[in-house]
Amino acid sequence: MSPVSDHGFAALLHERALHRPDVVAYRFVGDDESAEEITYAELDKRARTVAASILATTRGRPDPALLLFAPGLDYLAGLFGCFYAGVPAVPAFPPDPTRLARTLPRLAAIIQDAGSDVVLTTSDIAPLMADWLATAIDGRAPRLITTDTPAGTDGDLSAEGPVPVSRPVRLALLQYTSGSTALPRGVMLSHAQLLSNCHEIARGFGIHPGSSGGLWLPPYHDMGLIGGILTPLSAGIPVTLMSPVTFLRRPLAWLRMLSRYGATITGAPNFAYDLCVRRATDADVAALDLSGVELTFTGAEPVRAETMARFAERFGPSGFRDKSFYPCYGLAEATLFVTGGKPLDGWRSVEVSREALESRGTASPAGPAQSSRSLVSCGRPGPGTRVLIADPATREPLVDGAVGEIWIDSPGVADGYWQRPQESAETFGAMTVADDGPYLRTGDLGFVQDGELFVAGRLKDLVVINGRNLDPVDIERVCEASVPGIRRNCGAAFAVEDAAGDTERLVVVYEADAGDEGHYRATVDGIRRTVSRELSVPPHAVVLIAPQSIPKTSSGKVQRWLARRNYLAGALQELARWQAPARRTRAPDPGAGRQDHIDEGAGR
Helix, strand or coil, X not given: CCHHHHCHHHHHHHHHHHHCCXXXXXXXXXXXXXXXXXXXXXXXXXXXXXXXXXXXXXXXXXXXXEEECCCCXXXXXXXXXXXXXXXXEEECCCCCHHHHHHHHHHHHHHHXXXXXXXXXXXXXXXXXXXXXXXHHCCCCCCEEEECCCHHXXXXXXXXXXXXXXXXXXXXXXXXXXXXXXXXXXXXXXXXXXXXXXXXXXXXXXXXXXXXXXXXXXXXCCHHHHHHHXXXXXXXXXXXXXXXXXXXXXXXXXXXXXXXXXXCCEEEECHHHHHHHHHHCCHHHHHHCCCCCCCEEEECCCCCCHHHHHHHHHHHHHHCCCHHHEEEEEECHHHXXXXXXXXXXXXXXXXXXXXHHHHHHCECCECCCCCCEEEEEECCEECCCCEEEEECCCCCXXXXXXXXXXXXXXXXXXXXXXXXXXXXXXHHHCECCCCCCXXXXXXXXXXXXXXXXXXXXXXXXXXXXXCCEEECHHHHHHHHHHHCCCEEEEEEEEXXXXXXXXXXXXXXXXXXXXXXXXXXXXXXXXXXXXXXXXXXXXXXXXXXXXXXXXXXXXXXXXXXXXXXXXXXXXXXXXXXEEEECCCCCCCCCCCCXXXXXXXCCCCCC
């Protein structure tokens, strides 16, 4: 048996290169929307070259190697080079030269936590990193390997030579969580867990020999890396990739890519579909052919029925089919995929009573005069996966329709967090009150109805006001639906304690569109009145901040925990603020809530 047969994705790539050498494996569409391609054999050879450099530099030490690449073919060579060399890969977002103060601290934390001995990068990024690595990392700084220049390689392992791995390797990736609710932690993923989840994605998506992918998702996180790079290799289908930067600059470039290359499978978080609808002109719609898209997954953030409906209506003339939408649920700690529906089976939502959901924790149908909330089914777990809804305090399993924490038992559940045994035990070792388990505690809230999972919110993000459990997504949703002048998917609702520390108060922070003092005043008043009217919760404070200043993960999720911390520290880039007057011990102030406290904070 060849040594590569014991090494997961190194074995897969090697097999593809031997039996399908000239078949295009990956295509990458650049910022100018031109494409470059790489075959299985070409990627195999490039990965071997990278592996030789890693082994020569590390002298066989299996320490994790940091991947610091812009999205593209160099990233693929670095990733598979780690697999061939038998070292865990640590995908990381490359530093933004225009925002080094914001991006470098997180990168330093990852390098320090992972204990990376080498950093793989390209010759254009290396100069930016060399001096910084020598001073920013405590202890011995990792060594740089540039993979795109002859000086960065110490040899070449031809496609006919031996595979540069001499021992079985369990750990494939340290997948650092995106940090949407906490500081990033390294999720330990093995080749077996990755392969199992890739097979489950292929089953759930209905991938067949004629399938092909088309994605812009960041390759540094689970959805882009596992769904967009590893699953196509596992299933043996081609995929066309695009940088998320290109998508954010020109969202319609994604849809043009699908149209041009005939992709049958694509997907993105909810915000991407809204962005395309806002940017599309009638001419754009007429120029697209989306009739070949068979499955359009949506996940990574709350799935919204109205978003899917708007997208399907806007791009229906382009051939897009509403039933191709595929809501699903997953997370890095479970490798990626947990639940999904049936391809081309459409999607369904339920209208539940907002009061019952918030006050009693039950998903009860909304009556004719009741305020309701629409929740979308994320499908069912696949074979071998168990989804349990548990009371997070008592560890008691809950009945259908009761809202609790989502617990998971599946072959894709990771081994834990890198070098964090206590957190790993708490998160990955949950047992029910009857000692059933272990389960992965997701920190997400949801319920099961007719065997389907509905995600209702995030346990760690809950805003608890006067005994009501408010989902911040719900608060942000009503703001975006009713208040002009704020940027969609660029807000954060969270709770802060009062001075006595015994009561939570609601704060809403949003990026503002361009305007003047009068514009900001009206926008703040609109947020305050809308939240009070729609949710019967008067905000304690409303803050408008500068565009592109709400803290987000590198995959585009709002970091509410960091927005809260910045608010408390006075570190938000404020344009305007309203805050309720301080409470008084005597009779309530009849003027409480007046907009007397708006401040012009531009430039702070």
